[in-house]
Amino acid sequence: MLIYPAIDLFGGKAVRLFKGDYAQMTVYNDNPVAVAEDFLRQGASCIHLVDLEGAKSGTTPNLETVCAIKKATGLFCEIGGGIRSMDVIEKYLSAGIDRVILGTAAVTDEAFLKAAVAAYGEKIAVGIDIKDGYVAIKGWTEKSEEKAMDFCEKMRNLGVKTLICTDISKDGAMQGTNHGLYEELSRKLDLQIIASGGVSSLEDVKRLGKMDIHGAIIGKAYYTGAIDLKQAIEVAK
Numbered sequence: 001m002l003i004y005p006a007i008d009l010f011g012g013k014a015v016r017l018f019k020g021d022y023a024q025m026t027v028y029n030d031n032p033v034a035v036a037e038d039f040l041r042q043g044a045s046c047i048h049l050v051d052l053e054g055a056k057s058g059t060t061p062n063l064e065t066v067c068a069i070k071k072a073t074g075l076f077c078e079i080g081g082g083i084r085s086m087d088v089i090e091k092y093l094s095a096g097i098d099r100v101i102l103g104t105a106a107v108t109d110e111a112f113l114k115a116a117v118a119a120y121g122e123k124i125a126v127g128i129d130i131k132d133g134y135v136a137i138k139g140w141t142e143k144s145e146e147k148a149m150d151f152c153e154k155m156r157n158l159g160v161k162t163l164i165c166t167d168i169s170k171d172g173a174m175q176g177t178n179h180g181l182y183e184e185l186s187r188k189l190d191l192q193i194i195a196s197g198g199v200s201s202l203e204d205v206k207r208l209g210k211m212d213i214h215g216a217i218i219g220k221a222y223y224t225g226a227i228d229l230k231q232a233i234e235v236a237k
Contacts, residue, residue: 051081
């Protein structure tokens with residue numbers, strides 16, 4: 001299992017939200033590139049990036065920072081946050097970003113999703129934010145009518161290879177992750193599943209690693225020191 005340490009970007013800074021609430025934002029570092037370089041020193045092979053401003057606007061306000069992170073580290077970089085057009089996908093991929101994550105657009109615009117997968121294949125991942133068993137959209141502010149498992153199966157049928165699944169109730173809460181959810185996803189779907197939200201201890205990492213899922217995202221637990229990233233990467237192997 002791969003560990004994807006996360007950097008959430010807002011205003012060119014590394015921040016974290018509590019349960020996706022923009023009103024509950026903590027700035028952890030004014031220099032996200034330095035954070036990424038620390039990931040590299042700790043043994044990371046990949047980074048999960050989110051443009052929180054882009055998630056609201058559908059643009060790429062932190063593109064310069066994203067490119068600087070890729071250039072400084074050379075690590076595998078995936079990014080999500082408001083990617084709703086082929087132009088934005090092309091902007092990121094042509095800048096050297098390895099994979100882009102479609103969120104709201106994958107739920108609301110199936111034609112766009114199909115076109116993106118047809119054009120870019122495995123460079124397209126889908127981020128599924130789950131709230132009370134349903135898919136949440138628009139930066140977690142709205143709950144859609146779509147049941148999470150039904151949506152995951154539909155993504156597989158459309159040719160998506162990587163799903164990043166976040167249980168919003170666990171995100172940033174430091175109370176452990178939703179092991180039952182990831183076990184079910186791993187059992188039912190022959191896809192690269194990346195667990196996100198609430199991975200807050202080495203025990204979480206160990207349990208997820210035993211489920212044969214592709215990866216786990218570590219965010220707040222790194223910034224607060226709850227997880228030693230180097231140890232987590234070793235445990236995940």
